[in-house]
Amino acid sequence: MNAISKNLVIRTIHTGLTVSSLDTAIEFWCGVMGFELFARKNLGPGPINENIVGVVGADLEIAVVVAPGGHQIELLEYKGPGDRAIYKPRSCDVGSAHLTFSVSDLDEILARVEAAGWMRVGVPQTVPTGARVIYVRGPEGHTIEFMQLATA
Known part of the structure; x- marks a missing residue:
């Protein structure tokens, strides 16, 4: 480069x-x-x-x-215009995007967003850094990643 x-x-x-x-x-x-x-x-x-x-x-x-x-x-x-469409890509589809938010309580935020109609796309995972991570997708296809960082 x-x-x-x-x-x-x-x-x-x-x-x-x-x-x-x-x-x-x-x-x-x-x-x-x-x-x-x-x-x-x-x-x-x-x-x-x-x-x-x-x-x-x-x-x-x-x-x-x-x-x-x-x-x-x-x-x-x-x-x-009148011909708008809802775009619902999978995480692997080119053009897909997500926002990542650090959260203090992954389970609590999952309960809140699921009650609002958003769905988990998998199950929370603990990555090698110790953080717990999951993607959720909204009814219109938006994807959010929640990350509860490991505590020292």
Whole structure:
């Protein structure tokens, strides 16, 4: 690999997730996961949004929720175009992505997210570092990894 003389990436700003309902997503991310709602706004249709996202007819409303520790999740609900689909990849499918969160109690967070309709994709595993780890998948295909780090 060639050395890069100037680092053009400064920092992470947010992670975006497209959802079918902002209200339902906010309920999960704030009510179940303990994030805080930072902003919500209707961006509407128009050429700016169409050109940013590369979708003709893009009409969207967004909400930003903030995780403990400060990472922002941008939730996007597209009102248009009308031919939207729910993408539900498996973890091995190219294009699949996941978010990882460090948790204090893996069993408790699993109980919370399962009660909200998310499902385990396996069983918790203890990895060589001593951390307990599992993936869960939401009703719309989003994947989260929970990691309870080993205590010293």
